[in-house]
Amino acid sequence: MGFRMPDISLPEHALMIGGKAEAGGTGEAFAHIYPASGETTREIRLASAADVDRAVAAAKAAQAAWRAMPGDKRRDLMLKLASAIEERAAEMSPLLTAENGSILLAGPHMSADAAQKFRYFGGWADKLEGRTVPTWGGPAHDYVSYEPYGTIGVIVPWNGPLFAATMVMAPALAAGNCLVLKAPETAPWSLMKLMELVQRAGFPPGVVNLVTGGPDVGAAMVEHPGIDKIEFIGSGATARKILGSAAPALKPVGLELGGKSAVLVFADADLQAAAKRGLSGGVSANGQGCVNGTRLLVERTIYEPYVQMLGAMAGHIKVGDPFAMDTVMGPVISETALERIHGLVKRGAAEGGRVVCGGERMGGDHAGGTFYPLTILADVAPGSEIARHEVFGPVLVVTPFDSEEEAVALANGTDYGLGAYVHTTNLARAHRVAGQMMAGQVQVNGSGEAMTPCVPFGGMKHSGHGRLGGIEGLREFQQVRNVWINLQ
Ligand code: NAD
Numbered sequence: 001m002g003f004r005m006p007d008i009s010l011p012e013h014a015l016m017i018g019g020k021a022e023a024g025g026t027g028e029a030f031a032h033i034y035p036a037s038g039e040t041t042r043e044i045r046l047a048s049a050a051d052v053d054r055a056v057a058a059a060k061a062a063q064a065a066w067r068a069m070p071g072d073k074r075r076d077l078m079l080k081l082a083s084a085i086e087e088r089a090a091e092m093s094p095l096l097t098a099e100n101g102s103i104l105l106a107g108p109h110m111s112a113d114a115a116q117k118f119r120y121f122g123g124w125a126d127k128l129e130g131r132t133v134p135t136w137g138g139p140a141h142d143y144v145s146y147e148p149y150g151t152i153g154v155i156v157p158w159n160g161p162l163f164a165a166t167m168v169m170a171p172a173l174a175a176g177n178c179l180v181l182k183a184p185e186t187a188p189w190s191l192m193k194l195m196e197l198v199q200r201a202g203f204p205p206g207v208v209n210l211v212t213g214g215p216d217v218g219a220a221m222v223e224h225p226g227i228d229k230i231e232f233i234g235s236g237a238t239a240r241k242i243l244g245s246a247a248p249a250l251k252p253v254g255l256e257l258g259g260k261s262a263v264l265v266f267a268d269a270d271l272q273a274a275a276k277r278g279l280s281g282g283v284s285a286n287g288q289g290c291v292n293g294t295r296l297l298v299e300r301t302i303y304e305p306y307v308q309m310l311g312a313m314a315g316h317i318k319v320g321d322p323f324a325m326d327t328v329m330g331p332v333i334s335e336t337a338l339e340r341i342h343g344l345v346k347r348g349a350a351e352g353g354r355v356v357c358g359g360e361r362m363g364g365d366h367a368g369g370t371f372y373p374l375t376i377l378a379d380v381a382p383g384s385e386i387a388r389h390e391v392f393g394p395v396l397v398v399t400p401f402d403s404e405e406e407a408v409a410l411a412n413g414t415d416y417g418l419g420a421y422v423h424t425t426n427l428a429r430a431h432r433v434a435g436q437m438m439a440g441q442v443q444v445n446g447s448g449e450a451m452t453p454c455v456p457f458g459g460m461k462h463s464g465h466g467r468l469g470g471i472e473g474l475r476e477f478q479q480v481r482n483v484w485i486n487l488q
Pocket residue numbers: 155156157158159160164182183184185213214215216217218219220222233234235236237238239241242256257258259289290291390392418458459464
């Protein structure tokens with residue numbers, strides 16, 4: 001039976017095109033499942049390629065005026081949207097839980113984060129200056145201006161649609177682009193709600209358009225000649241397909257992909273804090289966070305006490321009804337995901353991993369929902385499948401190391417390069433090790449605090465390219481024009 005969803009009001013409109021909310025698209029019907037109970041929340045009529053056409057046309061129609069709007073006016077609209085998100089946070093929180101089983105406790109933080117992004121990038125919208133370049137050769141005046149692309153297609157995953165979409169929307173809008181945004185059909189409610197707030201803030205029709213749909217709708221966006229750049233947040237497997245279909249039109253694609261982020265725990269670390277933070281990599285976003293630290297590398301002299309500490313702390317993690325305020329971890333997204341996670345755990349144990357806790361699907365009250373407990377595998381060989389592949393579930397693997405050099409080599413020893421976490425009280429070591437991490441974001445004695453709109457976030461290697469957040473995030477949605485004027 002699992003944990004039934006309380007009676008909450010779900011947003012009615014699966015599409016917003018040209019400023020008009022539409023109940024559904026002209027694509028197939030989709031029954032959205034609430035993962036804590038397996039019940040259908042509501043059937044949605046998804047978008048089709050024809051709806052994508054209309055959304056792109058609406059964005060194109062809005063483009064010239066949006067681009068020409070003075071930056072202070074764009075800023076004010078973005079600040080209004082930030083306020084609307086803050087004012088409606090209490091309505092947004094249950095939708096975040098209903099769409100993918102994320103815990104209600106995290107809801108206010110997610111709304112605050114979304115609002116902060118529109119405030120931060122709204123602050124850039126009236127400061128989009130160019131620069132002049134001292135020229136070589138004869139007398140000339142040379143300047144550089146930063147221009148919007150036009151229409152950005154935004155494709156996001158189900159694990160944090162509001163988080164991912166606003167990471168793109170805020171800088172792209174500040175830079176003067178219009179948007180066609182796809183809400184994932186498996187987690188649609190928060191973005192449908194966000195569209196109500198976009199309308200409330202008074203954005204001109206067509207500047208932000210929403211289509212709700214699955215892979216076919218995403219594919220139609222990638223192939224659409226009217227979309228000037230795709231920003232994709234999701235898995236490497238899908239990214240490969242997108243790059244293939246974007247190739248004929250030479251369409252630029254920004255990629256924010258998965259990770260297998262290392263957590264390096266040195267013997268001089270504050271062990272208690274490092275264990276608490278280490279554990280959060282298995283728990284945060286119900287273990288389904290792209291940048292979660294899921295690969296714990298621990299100096300051998302403290303290895304066993306650290307593993308014991310992790311196991312003891314794991315016993316206190318309450319897994320259950322995501323709507324209950326004392327729940328720390330909710331379900332994973334689907335039966336398919338649960339089976340995949342469990343398969344990886346079983347094979348990890350068969351390859352020599354010691355199961356410290358978890359390892360079996362939760363039954364009893366939890367049966368009916370897709371609940372998997374926090375699972376810790378110790379003594380995991382660095383070359384094994386579970387040490388190299390993203391599990392995207394509440395699973396931590398632990399491996400010992402003997403020297404700083406070995407720790408760095410192990411940390412860099414996967415195809416991924418999204419995050420890295422270093423735990424040490426030795427300042428020189430902190431800088432030395434951080435400087436060698438092949439990861440887009442390194443946190444020293446932290447576990448997620450760096451994820452604010454003002455810092456660049458993104459991956460190296462198979463974790464993607466391009467950055468969202470900070471001035472680097474703004475530049476992703478600007479093209480550079482250089483103008484040279486002969487003064488002779
Ligand atoms: P996914 O790649 O299956 O789907 C992501 C999105 O792409 C969905 O909206 C889906 O409908 C769409 N899509 C699927 N096939 C498509 C196609 N052929 N063309 C266009 N669009 C298509 O990923 P997921 O399972 O939804 O999300 C989990 C993955 O996302 C994990 O790997 C996770 O690490 C990653 N992720 C990365 C970040 C980041 O910022 N780096 C953030 C969150 C999640």
